[in-house]
Amino acid sequence: MSALRLATWNVNGIRARMERFLAWLDHHHPEIVCLQETKVEDSLFPLEPLAQRGYQVAFSGQKGFNGVAILSTAPIHQPLAGFEPGVDEPEKRILSATTHNIRVISAYIPNGQAVGSDKFAFKLAWLARLTDWLGQHHTPAEPLALCGDFNVAPAPEDVYSVEAMEGEVGFHPQERKALERLRNWGFVDQFRAFHPEPHLFSWWDYRAGSFQKNKGLRIDHIWTSPPLAALATGCDIQRQEREGEKPSDHVPVVAVFENSLG
């Protein structure tokens, strides 16, 4: 049975990351890739080098910030930008598509900026909206993957220091409660299913030598519905992608599944 590799990566600017992203694609050849923070409006999306490599691409972006995309080696069906067909979201943070017989969702959950700020309230509301939307439009019985930058570390083992992070953005009790409600839709945290050990991170701040000090957070996730989780054979965080020239501040998370969905 062939393997199906599903990756998620907050690239922090697809155009700034293009050389590095293409080298990564050429090395790993993942079947499906979810991207966040493409930071490019659709008319300027760098589609050609991806198409040359055989990828179908769906994308939903805007000028300057946000922006999500889904790449696939198979045809992409029923792409949906935002939450409802025909409803234009001012912030381009979610894109769904069916490919390789999986409903794939690429999500960029709001950062939240500062506890108590308007953006923090927006983050909590967005998480709740996502959870409600899943309940209304999807079922845990279908093969589904929610992938992206969740901007929340789910548990103490997902932050470099509980003492430093408790009550901070990314590890605030309200965020973790909202995330727990989302998980209770029926998700399996695919990385944690294979790796119980603490302090394995997917993001490190560019500033103050955070990567060198391993002061990171595990905020990038691949969450799967039970029928897809049943096919998983592994999941890894590609820490080495934080090294070298012009890294994103996030690294890819890659899950591998038995490709037996048809």
Added chain:
DNA sequence: ATGGTTGCTTAGCAA
């Protein structure tokens, strides 16, 4: 240590 760095909209915001 309220700094530090990066990408975008090249100045200031978002992260």
